[in-house]
Amino acid sequence: MALRELVGRDRAIVAVDLASQRQAAVVCDHDSVVLARRMFRGSAWCIGEILAWAAPVARQAGFTGVVLACEPTGHRWKPLVVTGRAGKIPVVCVQPLLVRRAREGEDFTRSRSDFGDAVIIARLTAELRCYVPYLPEGPWARLRHLGARREGLVRRAVAAREQVRDLLECAWPAVLEAAADPLESRTWRAALAVSADPAVLAAMSEQEFLAALRERLVAPGGKKVWRRIAVAVHAAAADPGGIAAEREAILERAAFAYQDWTCALAAQADIEARMAAVLDELALTALVTTIPGLTSVGAAVILAQTGDPARYDSPRTWVKHAGLAPQANESGTYRGRTPSSGRGRPGLRTAAWRAMFGAVRCNPVYAARLTYLTSREVNRLTSGQAHTALAAALLRQLHVVITRRVPWQAAIASGTSTPATVVMPAA
Numbered sequence: 001m002a003l004r005e006l007v008g009r010d011r012a013i014v015a016v017d018l019a020s021q022r023q024a025a026v027v028c029d030h031d032s033v034v035l036a037r038r039m040f041r042g043s044a045w046c047i048g049e050i051l052a053w054a055a056p057v058a059r060q061a062g063f064t065g066v067v068l069a070c071e072p073t074g075h076r077w078k079p080l081v082v083t084g085r086a087g088k089i090p091v092v093c094v095q096p097l098l099v100r101r102a103r104e105g106e107d108f109t110r111s112r113s114d115f116g117d118a119v120i121i122a123r124l125t126a127e128l129r130c131y132v133p134y135l136p137e138g139p140w141a142r143l144r145h146l147g148a149r150r151e152g153l154v155r156r157a158v159a160a161r162e163q164v165r166d167l168l169e170c171a172w173p174a175v176l177e178a179a180a181d182p183l184e185s186r187t188w189r190a191a192l193a194v195s196a197d198p199a200v201l202a203a204m205s206e207q208e209f210l211a212a213l214r215e216r217l218v219a220p221g222g223k224k225v226w227r228r229i230a231v232a233v234h235a236a237a238a239d240p241g242g243i244a245a246e247r248e249a250i251l252e253r254a255a256f257a258y259q260d261w262t263c264a265l266a267a268q269a270d271i272e273a274r275m276a277a278v279l280d281e282l283a284l285t286a287l288v289t290t291i292p293g294l295t296s297v298g299a300a301v302i303l304a305q306t307g308d309p310a311r312y313d314s315p316r317t318w319v320k321h322a323g324l325a326p327q328a329n330e331s332g333t334y335r336g337r338t339p340s341s342g343r344g345r346p347g348l349r350t351a352a353w354r355a356m357f358g359a360v361r362c363n364p365v366y367a368a369r370l371t372y373l374t375s376r377e378v379n380r381l382t383s384g385q386a387h388t389a390l391a392a393a394l395l396r397q398l399h400v401v402i403t404r405r406v407p408w409q410a411a412i413a414s415g416t417s418t419p420a421t422v423v424m425p426a427a
Helices: 002-006 044-060 077-086 096-107 114-126 138-171 173-177 186-194 198-202 206-216 227-238 247-281 296-306 315-322 346-359 364-375 383-403
Strands: 011-017 022-028 034-041 065-070 091-093
Touching (some): 011 114, 065 077, 065 114, 138 173, 138 296, 173 227, 186 206, 186 227, 198 227, 247 296, 346 383
Antiparallel strands (some): 022 034
């Protein structure tokens, strides 16, 4: 077993409880006996000092080497991985959830201490309840960080968008009635770019407003003014409604929120273009876009959360990693509901969910499967449950497409055919 080779019984376990400026380190044997412990002051980059202290302790106890273990706390585990691997010292990580559960299992309390946590990390490592950390490199590292940047921009855009809606509901509710889904309308958004103050728009003639609107429409990506919406916005400016006493102040704030929204959307578009370029560099764009409805950006967002799919044993591990795997609930003759586990990377779960919502509109196989799952007589699923099942299927199929370098095939995805031997050429 590969993990047992790393955590061999001939190696002492150096467990570190990571913090900002204090690192609690213990040297333990495989029976959780503490051979030595010490508190080191400094950032995680003092790991060299920790290893220099731990090595003689391990040799004196009869061990031929050490294995380094920690929790993946923020970014602080990365200096341990880099330093350990540079010195040919195995490095493993223990999931924080396991540490928390093991801490309560010590004496059924929530008592905690730095050295206590380090000993728990060492014990879980000895039990092989650990894993080898993955440190992305090259394009995969860039994709991971671009994905993190995009995730932050999406949150900013959504927050600013909802703030625009809330403020307009208070000070200019009439403008929200100008379109069926105003915040999705490029014409409506361009009208706010002209001015978020209804008094300014009302002072314009309809023709002047339309001319100003055409100039502004290019910014949000529009090409043609939707006249019905434009006329409705102009009419709403004449009778804005809402709270007159605070209107001027609220609308000034709404204009700032609109600027934040447009800036976040522009920055998000730039990041998505960069992510698509990384996917081209990895020669994966042609493969992932063989799945109808899945864009290169949608696939890049998923891959930013997972890293290189080749490091996963099977497509099912991707589903478990996302927390979309079914959770059994059975005992004896009892058969309960089997919801998704929800344990994994929330960002990956969200990326797969969003990608599926886009794909199901353009993919006949997914659309048919959604209809079947929500209309069958036995074990009928709700729309949310069906989309979750389809998101898991998308992850499994995307893993196969990338790792085996084969194009997506509708017959195989629908279960009416066996896999073919068609292989996409490497770039």
